[in-house]
Amino acid sequence: MEVASVDARRTPRLAVLVAAVVALVAGMAPLATPPAEAWPFDSFCSNQQGGPPYDGFLSHEQVIQRLHQIARSSQGTVAVEAAGTTTGGREIHVARVGHGDTVMLVQSEIHGNEKHGTTALLNLLATLGNNSKASREIREAITFVAIPMLNADGGAVPRRQNVMSWAQIQARHPQLAGVPANPGAWYHNNNLGGMDLNRDFNPDLDYEPVAADLPGNSAGVGFYLSPESRTVRDVYRSLEQEFGRVDIFVDLHNQAACYGNGLPDLVEIDAPSPAAGTYDAAGANFGPEADAVGIRGDIVLVDGGGPNPTEGCGALSDFPAGAIALIDRGTCPFTQKVANAQAAGAVAVVIANNTAATPTTMGGTDASITIPAVQITQAAGQTIRAGLPATGRVADNPDSDFYTPLSISARFIDDPAAHGDWPNFDYDASRRVNVAVFDALQRGNSPFGKVTLYPQNTNLPGTALGSFALRGSAVILFETSGQTQQLGQKRMGMLVKQVEVGVRGIVDAAADGSLHEIDPGRYDQIPLRVSAPIG
Numbered sequence: 225m226e227v228a229s230v231d232a233r234r235t236p237r238l239a240v241l242v243a244a245v246v247a248l249v250a251g252m253a254p255l256a257t258p259p260a261e262a263w264p265f266d267s268f269c270s271n272q273q274g275g276p277p278y279d280g281f282l283s284h285e286q287v288i289q290r291l292h293q294i295a296r297s298s299q300g301t302v303a304v305e306a307a308g309t310t311t312g313g314r315e316i317h318v319a320r321v322g323h324g325d326t327v328m329l330v331q332s333e334i335h336g337n338e339k340h341g342t343t344a345l346l347n348l349l350a351t352l353g354n355n356s357k358a359s360r361e362i363r364e365a366i367t368f369v370a371i372p373m374l375n376a377d378g379g380a381v382p383r384r385q386n387v388m389s390w391a392q393i394q395a396r397h398p399q400l401a402g403v404p405a406n407p408g409a410w411y412h413n414n415n416l417g418g419m420d421l422n423r424d425f426n427p428d429l430d431y432e433p434v435a436a437d438l439p440g441n442s443a444g445v446g447f448y449l450s451p452e453s454r455t456v457r458d459v460y461r462s463l464e465q466e467f468g469r470v471d472i473f474v475d476l477h478n479q480a481a482c483y484g485n486g487l488p489d490l491v492e493i494d495a496p497s498p499a500a501g502t503y504d505a506a507g508a509n510f511g512p513e514a515d516a517v518g519i520r521g522d523i524v525l526v527d528g529g530g531p532n533p534t535e536g537c538g539a540l541s542d543f544p545a546g547a548i549a550l551i552d553r554g555t556c557p558f559t560q561k562v563a564n565a566q567a568a569g570a571v572a573v574v575i576a577n578n579t580a581a582t583p584t585t586m587g588g589t590d591a592s593i594t595i596p597a598v599q600i601t602q603a604a605g606q607t608i609r610a611g612l613p614a615t616g617r618v619a620d621n622p623d624s625d626f627y628t629p630l631s632i633s634a635r636f637i638d639d640p641a642a643h644g645d646w647p648n649f650d651y652d653a654s655r656r657v658n659v660a661v662f663d664a665l666q667r668g669n670s671p672f673g674k675v676t677l678y679p680q681n682t683n684l685p686g687t688a689l690g691s692f693a694l695r696g697s698a699v700i701l702f703e704t705s706g707q708t709q710q711l712g713q714k715r716m717g718m719l720v721k722q723v724e725v726g727v728r729g730i731v732d733a734a735a736d737g738s739l740h741e742i743d744p745g746r747y748d749q750i751p752l753r754v755s756a757p758i759g
């Protein structure tokens with residue numbers, strides 16, 4: 225999904241503050257080249273969202289072919305039909321399998337450069353339509369409806385947005401004839417000639433755009449300007465009419481590859497200090513990395529002279545050799561602080577951030593530095609400082625394992641009452657569905673562990689997820705780690721499989737009823753996504 229602007233809001237709920245600097249900008253610059261030397265060779269990490277490369281993913285024509293193939297070999301259990309047409313004339317297809325009372329609607333590629341979900345949906349349809357006992361039982365319990373590759377025009381470019389000029393929007397909605405292209409609708413990009421379809425939804429399925437509502441903003445609902453969002457809306461409405469409710473709505477996306485499930489290092493403070501505990505920490509581009517054993521010592525706040533002595537920008541006074549230096553961020557480069565500490569005999573350095581943001585890898589180069597340096601949050605710095613004197617340890621964090629292959633979320637609406645009267649809104653139901661996916665991906669010797677939560681400060685009622693959550697669907701966002709230049713076919717297959725296993729986890733839990741037994745509070749135990757260092 226990806227918030228298309230830098231978002232500095234924070235979620236103060238967990239110990240690790242997630243800066244959520246969603247610099248993803250997603251499809252805004254899908255072909256942008258990240259700093260090449262910053263990628264660890266053996267990692268999955270880059271700044272790229274969906275791709276490139278896109279080789280190996282299916283074209284729209286291939287998706288349609290495959291859908292009809294699946295329908296034929298299912299001998300009637302999978303039904304496929306065209307439900308709408310994009311501005312570019314591509315037919316949007318809907319596939320349906322099963323006839324149970326629980327209704328699940330799943331869509332992929334609302335952002336045209338986010339492609340793993342489309343392949344996963346096709347594989348799932350083939351499985352659910354086959355003649356196995358498990359599939360027959362699921363078909364008795366579930367009605368599974370899929371819209372693969374919704375943004376077929378954007379998918380062909382490929383890019384995040386659809387392909388639809390402001391004039392084409394006005395031709396479809398003559399009542400907007402007098403509305404200038406700029407600003408138009410806030411989520412339509414006049415230069416690109418396309419919109420972010422995932423802002424074009426409204427919980428009022430009968431809504432028709434009116435000039436007075438434009439341009440709107442991200443805290444408000446969307447306007448159903450596009451044929452793509454209207455197709456989804458029509459499918460959703462017909463399911464609602466048939467079943468009374470769409471129980472579960474799943475939206476399959478990709479995010480940038482460079483997210484982790486925890487900071488790579490830690491700082492431990494020993495009892496009896498009141499600050500005793502473990503604090504997540506980021507590392508540095510210079511000096512050695514802390515290992516799992518770590519380095520122990522007294523924790524000593526530095527005095528580097530000058531107006532801000534704890535920033536350690538000058539030679540340190542009275543620093544005991546063999547201690548770990550605690551230094552505040554600010555005024556001078558990280559390398560200067562660490563070099564000063566090393567000169568005074570420090571064995572490691574802990575730098576406390578000077579903003580509330582999650583620490584990121586400290587930049588800089590200095591070949592003379594031979595001690596490890598880590599960065600903790602501002603809050604952790606204040607706690608530790610208040611707990612001195614203390615001893616402690618700087619070490620590698622054994623629980624962190626970059627890179628998270630998937631972030632999920634149940635949360636798109638801050639306050640349902642802000643958008644009208646939606647009595648069926650059920651955040652707990654959404655949280656249960658998310659936990660079902662988390663559990664399915666952790667089971668056994670799963671290679672798909674390390675699932676994280678997407679930033680939880682998201683309030684986007686104009687997303688399909690937000691609008692359908694207001695109507696009462698349990699919703700889940702999948703943000704699969706992006707495919708990047710470094711990742712081969714094997715990784716792509718693994719990421720596709722991960723989406724299949726995750727969605728299948730919802731299907732199974734809904735089919736056997738265990739979904740309703742899940743404690744929704746477990747959702748909040750899933751670790752938050754953090755920005756992984758790229759260096």
Ligand SMILES: [Zn+2]
Pocket residue numbers: 225226250335338477478
């Ligand atoms: Zn997306």
